[in-house]
Amino acid sequence: MEAEKTTPIGRVHSIESFGLVDGPGVRFVVFVQGCQMRCKFCHNPDTWDMNSTRDYTEYTPQQMFDKAYRCKPYWGKKGGITVSGGEPLLQIDFVTEFFKIAKKKGIHTTIDTAGNPFTMEEPFYSKFVELMKYTDLVMLDIKHTDPAGHKSLTGKDNANILEMARWLSDHGKEMWIRRVLVPGITDDKEELKQLRQFIDSLKTVSRVEILPYHTLGMFKWENLKIKYPLEDVPTPTAEQVKEAEEILGIVKEDSDKQAKLDPEHEKRLLKGCN
């Protein structure tokens, strides 16, 4: 007899009803709890602990979808739902069920992942293949291409992350590749050239983005009483960002830039959505 399937419960750290930077168009963004990496620049260290009872709210996939769906009028043709984190792949059963419901309604789905849980081993691999059936876009952060550099920056190896990128390419899954640019740590020209070479070897990358390092999450480290490791590291200058963009072959087009709405207009739009 087949075992009865239980509904996966999502541990959700927070929600953004009107995300403009987490995928195409306007997005309902779900930030899930839990991450096994320890990036030195992380601006969400409060998402790390999967079991921290004070930091998350539980949702079934249907509850999460019902909440998101109220925002549908604002998604237009390009927008939809993004699951970010923390690390979405740590709650793969929940995300798969959530996306299954969304795809039945024809909604665009994106995960924003750093890829750390990826493995070709079971039971994860089959679950990942299933999730990809309902995922339109993967936004993959490649923190560092060099294994030692990656380990020093995040505490984890990167072989499985690069393997995941190759898997997505081989299976025709659209990807955006993102890089957080930290001066002196992830802006080395040779390493950026290596990243460019790696991206060029992939067939399904439709966009590459530089995310300039910022210190807005520093107060969270203080609240958690964890020493912030990049205290003396400055944010990158516009020239440093431009140089990195040039190495990665990023071309900025006007149509690419997503217009920011003024806060009052945004509030009016969001009335009735949450």
Ligand code: SF4
């Ligand atoms: S992968 Fe993301 S959530 Fe996890 S530590 Fe790095 S920046 Fe933070």
